[in-house]
Amino acid sequence: MKSILILPIKLYQKYISPLFAPRCKYYPSCSTYTELAIKEFGLKGLLMGLYRFVRCNPFSHGGVDYPSKSAINVVRERQLSC
Numbered sequence: 228m229k230s231i232l233i234l235p236i237k238l239y240q241k242y243i244s245p246l247f248a249p250r251c252k253y254y255p256s257c258s259t260y261t262e263l264a265i266k267e268f269g270l271k272g273l274l275m276g277l278y279r280f281v282r283c284n285p286f287s288h289g290g291v292d293y294p295s296k297s298a299i300n301v302v303r304e305r306q307l308s309c
Contacts, residue, residue, distance in 0.1 A: 232265045232273055252289025253279070264294035 236258050244258065251257050261276025268275065275294055283289075 229265055229269060232270070233262055236262050236265075252283055252287055253292045254290070255293070257283050260292065260294060267294060 240258050244256075249256070253260065255263065257276070257280050260279050261273065264272030264275040264279075266272070272294065279292070
């Protein structure tokens, strides 16, 4: 299942991402973050990646942000508050 979730990310990284200048405010990039999160946390990692993508905007400070267990808690809190 993880490989199915990662395939679109790999295709994006190989064929679409090189067409644009790097502009992600975070390290690793949002696509790499999502890939790492899926590998480590499975489907929850996909939610973590989506949350990271939403945070990557002109108003965020960016910085170094690796997937971690604390990020899962943030995703869980967001789901409970909806």
